[in-house]
Amino acid sequence: MSKILRAMTRDGSARVHVIQSTDMVNDAIACHHPSPTATAALGRVLSAASMMGCMLGEKTDSLTVTFEGGGPAGRILAVSDWMGNVRGYVQNPQADLPLKPSGKLDVGGLVGRDGFLQVVKDLGGDQPEVGAVRLVSGEIAEDVTAYYAESEQVPTLCALGVLVDTDCTCKAAGGILVQLLPFADGETIDLIERNAADLAHISTMIGNGMDNKAIADVALRDIPYDVFDELDCGYKCTCSRGRMDAVMASLGRKQVQKLLSEQVAEGKPAELEINCRFCGSHYTYTAEELDKLEYSKE
Helix, strand or coil, X not given: CEEEEEEEECCCCEEEEEEECHHHHHHHHHHHCCCHHHHHHHHHHXXXXXXXXCCCCCCCCEEEEEEECCCCCXXXXXXXXXXXXXXXXXXXXXXXXXXCCCCCCCHHHHHCCCCXXXXXXXXXXXXXXXXXXXXXXXXXXXXHHHHHHHHCCCCEEEEEEEEECCCCCEEEEEEEEEEECCCCCHHHHHHHHHHHHHHCCHHHHHHCCCCHHHHHHXXXXXXXXXXXXXXXXXXXXXXXXXXXXXXXXXXXXHHHHHHHHHHHHCCCCCEEEEECCCCCCEEEEEHHHHHCCCCCCC
């Protein structure tokens, strides 16, 4: 189980979220079997979305983060609920790039920099809240920082990391968000900026056994703070037969019958299948089951 620690400085200058997302990322790997670089990219996006999502206010709220940078990975998308549970996918999970000269995975190259980061918050109103910014680097953390600065006018420190093992599993993953609140104390801001350099290798810190509290101690060194709580979260897909029934029915009876006829004409069984992009589950519908769906009037 992955965990998110939530805390605030005692002077009310900043709120802090720290996530250890190793299990979450490994569950995503089991669903998508991505390349090492795609694993790092998806893992960073899932970690960021989870921390962003747990700032939502209601059980029914959700947050969707989408990276479209024009790189080989294609679209990278993650959806979070208010407890930080996430699901997501990489459009091209097998896309990969050579290591950088530094020996690190080239996440920025895989994601690309010619595009946007979009954040959609569904808060139960008539229209969702939508914010978007141009990508800064495609490295995810810098782009999340830019989103908060430009779209929400919240000064933010974001560090993310995913350490991929030799067997392509995730050895360690996690991240931190530190956000300044209105009327933040100047001395506290200076200390946060000073401490930021010590968070450059956060996946290594997690891999070495540091827990969320220990990482928060590094980020807030010499700054008194209080921990509010620590949430259990994970990679959780919300797909179900009922949801897929609605998706299939939304195509309309005529379109469904057309697709079914094409299957039969090609000598295939008289059935249709929907695959969940988030978990890979397959939902098969026979002609009889398709006929019983509740289609809207056409």
